[in-house]
Amino acid sequence: MVRPALRSRSLRKVFRKLPGGKTSTYYRRRKPSKAKCSNCEAILKGVPQERPYKMQRMSKSQKRPSRPYGGKLCSKCSKDDIKQEARK
């Protein structure tokens, strides 16, 4: 049996293969929800789904697309937005 503290469902299990061939279970905190477009709620690409302590370690370019409103709007929404502005 595992430790009673690890039996809670707030932890997720990670199965790892050990060099000897056995699998062991690691217990990790659950990941936060995926980043979504604020306009159409589509899942954003290029935005990692990690806990803040891991996001802190990443460089700025790893955390979001480098276009304006990157990490907030999806590429389709931002493209439509610019088109509407240009056609006025």
Added chain:
Amino acid sequence: MIEVGRLCVKLAGRDSRSKCVILDIIDNNYVLIDGQTRRKKCNIKHLEPLDKVIKIKKKAPHANVVKEFKKLKIEVKEKTSKKQNEKPKKVRKSKTPKHVKKVEEKKETKKETEEKTEKKEEKPKEVKKASKKPVKKK
């Protein structure tokens, strides 16, 4: 729509939302652009053409593009390259003073400890005297 001198807005990439001019038509799909964006090859799908056309030569240099943009009151931010600051050279500390310092510190600490012990010895005596006196009175 796609011709040399056509003003466009970039739709995709890090230069998106910035205005540019078509300078050359490379291919059925690609054109050369310059302006607020970097001077680079670009897919036609990533451009939104505007209603203005500038008189400009094919493959005109960047300076000419900036001049034409100034007439239209479009600001072009010039990229300024960072000057590398000279790193301060590390000066090695001479080894001899370290030993001298250590010896001096030890001596000082010993003196301090001696003083502290003397003070400690003095204090309890006073306390004892004070404690004894009230007992005699009773």
